[in-house]
Amino acid sequence: SQQGEEDPQALSIQEGENATMNCSYKTSINNLQWYRQNSGRGLVHLILIRSNEREKHSGRLRVTLDTSKKSSSLLITASRAADTASYFCATDNGADKLIFGTGTRLQVFP
Amino acid sequence: NAGVTQTPKFQVLKTGQSMTLQCAQDMNHEYMSWYRQDPGMGLRLIHYSVGAGITDQGEVPNGYNVSRSTTEDFPLRLLSAAPSQTSVYFCASSYRTPSGAITYEQYFGPGTRLTVT
16 A cells, blocks of 8 residues: 555646645655656656654755654745646655655646 | 666557566666556555565565566566556666665656556
8 A cells, every 4th residue: 555645636836836745654754755757757856854854955845744743745936837747755664665655746837 | 877777668468468677777776676657546666676686575566576687687577467557667776875775765767658458
């Protein structure tokens, strides 16, 4: 079964707006990652946050992790049309398996 | 570096046929994995390998075999294709840190779109 569930399933915004997507997971984790997938392509790693971290930044990306609620959020600030993609969270518990969520489809309109 | 390469890009099989999806990486990554992606299901782990000669099952291993005879290659074999195996298949790899931990930051191939009729 899936470890992570993203919310919302789909999100549409205008360029310049912020996009927030959430990931909830079921069991304890070592790390949580976010990936982007452009239509018809492989996934690209965006950012990794460890279980002892609460917030991480990378460019226009901000990721938070709340292990007490078993949830994470990905914020993309000042969205661009090129950010249009599906976004997935993925978790591991140190047992050599990376388990992905079901994804959020983000559409950014120019 | 070519990164992670997968062949073929597209494949159509008839029920009962067998085939091998190829995956290769030139980054000397120890960890390699296979996922399938179905609409609304995200990615599901089929099999993975932490090094040459070592493989293990993921979430959905039934109907698939793997082997890892070299660091570079990790082929996925469909023994007797079924319509339920119609999917997009992704291979991925990652590396160990100097301390020996697998980073889990995965590098993905472009995928193989498989249709079983």
